[in-house]
Amino acid sequence: MNAFVARYLSVFLDGALVTVELALAAIAIVIVWGLVVAVARLSRVRGLAALAGGYIQLMRNTPLLVQIYFIYFGFAMAGFGLSGFASGLLALCLQNGAYAAEIYRGGLQSLSVKQIEGGRALGMTPWLTFRIVVLPQAVARVVPPLGNQFVLILKDTSIVSAIAVGELTHVGKLLSERTAATYEIFFVLAAFYLVMTSIVTTLVRLNERRVALLV
């Protein structure tokens, strides 16, 4: 087992690097995109709120894999083909952005309106009320579920292997078709994913404690 792992370790590491790139890019975009969608969803402009709601429902009720196929094969046929990496990233962001939007919305709505009224009654501007009353509390409530979503994003990157992006799962699949050491391959794969998800979980926990102190 050790000889095999040592021989192919650099191949696995290359795959893991692509997985990390995909996951980090997706997480960074989802943090912003989810907030944009949540604000649109809560907007007083009817059309905008309905649009955001429709988008969230569409994403939550269709599989990531089908979205990846739609973007990768469909866009190419329509004349603006994206690379496998870009297609996978786009699909990951679209799907997880919808979940993140619901998390943000929950965080913003869980605050009592009285707090905002209280801030306004004290003579604070709406922006100041938002910045020092709403935002710190919303962040504290949003960080734990968002962290869970980040772990799911990291795991979801494996699905991008279906369109032959050379990330960790794809590397494992190729190696197990070429060699007979399938057990070794999957233990290494599982170990890599466990280490990566544990790092994300630990980072989120540490942050959770920090934002909890803010409130």
Add this chain to the structure above:
Amino acid sequence: MLLDVLIGNLGYLLRGAVVTVGLAAATVVPSAVIGMVLALAKVFGGMGVRAVVDVYLYVIRGVPLLVLLFFMYYALPYSGIDMPPLVGGVLVMSLYFGAFMAEIFRAAILSLPRAQWDAARSLGMRRRLLFQIVIYPQVFRLAAPPFVNTCILLVKSTSLVSIISLWELTLAGREVAERTFAPLQIFGGVALIYFVLCYGLSRYGLYLEERMRFAH
């Protein structure tokens, strides 16, 4: 017409959708049972049992479903365990979603006030009766909204078995898209079918959540 290709192949795709529904239904029941057993083990088990369950949950929650499916498909045949993809797919998905259901049931069990246990015991109820008429009815009601939401994830995840060449909606879509060179329409149609399957579940989940809010 642009959509003729989709309409012409709709029958084939719908047959795939029937398999998808069957797969999801075959997975939901064992994963709920596994989830409940794990949750009970985690709440009431001894230290050894709890440690085993913790390791199981840690591994399942940290490794992607697709990797577990590949393990069943590529690695297990080497030790002579050669399951048909249908059986293996349902088994792996049940084990995977069982871990998620376990968290849901555990949270529901722990959210029951301690006083209810004491009250039931002081009325002289046996353990079995206590579970039957006090614990389970409440746990199922509390767990219903997140359970339904997990069912949506489960239906969506059945698409992954297409990668290990198990024929269902997504694989049917791939076949048709490759044959007709119309991936936009076909995968759009496939997405729409999944949407129809899941949207009802979504509404039901929302309804259960609303009802819960009024109950409290």
